[in-house]
Each structure stands twice: as structure tokens, then as C-alpha cells.
Amino acid sequence: MVRKLIKYDFQSYFRLLFPVQLIIIGFALINRLVQFFEPASDAAEAASTVYNSVFVSTLVLYILSIFVCLVMTVIVGIIRFYQGMYTNEGYLNHTLPVTPTQHIFAKLLTSIIFCLGADLAIFLSFMVITAGEVNIEVFKAFTFLVGQYFANTGLNGALYVLEFILLAIVSVVFLFLKLYFCISVGQLVKRKKILLAFGVFFGIYVTKQLICTVFAIFVALNLDFMNQIGDWINSSPNVAFHIFFCVAIIFYGLFALIYFLITKHIMSKKLNLT
Numbered sequence: 001m002v003r004k005l006i007k008y009d010f011q012s013y014f015r016l017l018f019p020v021q022l023i024i025i026g027f028a029l030i031n032r033l034v035q036f037f038e039p040a041s042d043a044a045e046a047a048s049t050v051y052n053s054v055f056v057s058t059l060v061l062y063i064l065s066i067f068v069c070l071v072m073t074v075i076v077g078i079i080r081f082y083q084g085m086y087t088n089e090g091y092l093n094h095t096l097p098v099t100p101t102q103h104i105f106a107k108l109l110t111s112i113i114f115c116l117g118a119d120l121a122i123f124l125s126f127m128v129i130t131a132g133e134v135n136i137e138v139f140k141a142f143t144f145l146v147g148q149y150f151a152n153t154g155l156n157g158a159l160y161v162l163e164f165i166l167l168a169i170v171s172v173v174f175l176f177l178k179l180y181f182c183i184s185v186g187q188l189v190k191r192k193k194i195l196l197a198f199g200v201f202f203g204i205y206v207t208k209q210l211i212c213t214v215f216a217i218f219v220a221l222n223l224d225f226m227n228q229i230g231d232w233i234n235s236s237p238n239v240a241f242h243i244f245f246c247v248a249i250i251f252y253g254l255f256a257l258i259y260f261l262i263t264k265h266i267m268s269k270k271l272n273l274t
Contacts (some may be wrong), residue, residue, distance in 0.1 A: 013114045086183065181262055185262075
């Protein structure tokens with residue numbers, strides 16, 4: 001049954017997001033075709049002006065399409081969770097032999113897959129827009145930088161890459177679970193549910209800003225202590241970076257778990273579809 005839920009969500013995502021991903025690649029292709037008509041350096045000023053205008057316009061459209069794709073991926077994830085759990089569709093889904101944990105897992109897995117799909121579409125579009133000699137030069141520069149990176153960092157460099165990938169995955173999971181949490185809390189009232197969900201999200205944002213402000217004040221009042229930490233980071237940068245990644249992973253992972261448990265509790269004990 002969980003596989004069927006994932007398949008159904010996958011089809012919904014695909015219908016909404018695949019055309020957007022094709023648009024990204026399409027704008028990249030148009031921009032690349034425009035590059036073939038670049039006038040020579042001694043060409044008339046009018047020709048250069050026209051070319052620059054068309055090139056910049058297609059490039060702006062390409063960048064905007066990337067932004068739209070990333071935003072839509074998150075928005076579709078929110079809508080699919082809301083529709084599947086707390087609208088008329090929820091009446092059917094909650095009668096299926098599927099636990100709240102499995103429901104959350106199905107929505108989360110599909111969202112993550114299409115986040116990766118958006119990244120893949122962006123990568124392919126970049127390959128298209130830099131096709132030819134530029135692509136070769138970019139590849140050479142990339143391989144050179146990667147070689148230099150591992151030559152300078154060694155085993156620590158490989159660990160940094162793994163920690164960064166893990167942090168990226170945990171961050172995406174954290175983001176969607178936080179949104180699921182806000183939507184679920186919003187369903188605890190009978191009226192203005194979406195408004196409450198926005199309020200919860202805004203409340204989390206304000207709380208985070210207050211914590212950052214308090215931390216900034218703490219730093220300002222303890223400059224000697226912070227200078228000591230800075231000296232330690234300069235003397236042991238590898239250990240400091242590993243600690244930073246591990247702390248960030250634990251932080252996001254812990255809050256993701258909290259959001260998941262609260263969302264699961266609401267779906268199990270406080271479900272309100274009225």
C-alpha cells in the first residue's frame with residue numbers, strides 16, 4: 001500500500017514539475033543557440049547591442065526558471081501533504097491500512113526524490129548552456145580544482161564531502177518536516193486552519209531570529225572568549241570543520257525528529273478533518 005501511495009504522489013509531482021524542469025532545459029538550449037550568433041569583436045555596434053539584449057534576456061529567463069522550479073518543488077510538496085492528509089482526499093487516505101509514519105514517509109520520500117530531480121534538471125541545463133568548448137574548459141577547471149582540493153585536504157576532504165552531502169539531505173528532510181508540522185498544527189482548529197499554519201511558521205521564524213539576536217549579543221559581550229575560539233579554529237581547522245558539520249547535522253536532525261513526532265501525534269490522536 002505504501003508503494004501505491006508513493007506511486008500516486010510521484011505521478012502528481014511528475015505532472016506538475018516535469019514540465020517546469022523541461023522549461024529550464026529549454027531556456028538553456030535557447031541561450032546556447034543564441035551564443036552561436038555572437039557577432040565578431042569588430043561588428044557593428046547595433047548588432048552587438050541586439051545580441052547582448054537577446055543573450056541577457058534568455059539568460060535572465062533561464063535563471064528565473066531555476067528559481068521557479070525550486071520554489072514550486074517545495075510548494076507542491078506542501079500542497080500534496082495538505083491535500084492528502086487534511087482535505088477530502090484525507091478521508092480516504094486515513095481509512096487505508098497505512099500508519100501515520102508511513103504516510104509521512106511516502107510524502108517525504110517523494111518530495112526528496114523530486115528535489116533531486118530539480119537538481120538534476122539544473123545540472124543538465126548547465127551542461128547545455130555551456131556545451132562545446134566552454135563545457136570542456138569548465139570540466140577541466142572542475143577536475144583541476146577537485147584534484148587540488150583532495151591533494152590539500154586528503155582524507156579530511158573526503159569526510160567534508162560526505163558530511164556536506166549528509167547535511168544537505170538532513171536539511172531537506174528538516175525543511176519538509178517543519179512544513180508538515182506547521183500544516184498539522186493548523187488543523188487543530190476548526191476555522192482559519194491555513195492562517196494558523198502560517199502563524200506557526202512565522203512564530204518559528206521569529207523565535208529563530210530572537211535566538212540569533214541573543215547569540216549576537218553574547219558574542220558582542222564576550223569578545224575575549226570568541227577570540228579564543230577563533231584562535232583554536234585557526235590552530236585546528238580540520239577538527240573545527242568536522243565539529244561544525246556534526247553539530248549542524250545533529251541540530252537539524254534533532255529538530256526534524258521533533259517535528260516528525262509531533263506531526264505523527266497529531267495525525268494519530270488529534271486528526272481534525274472538519
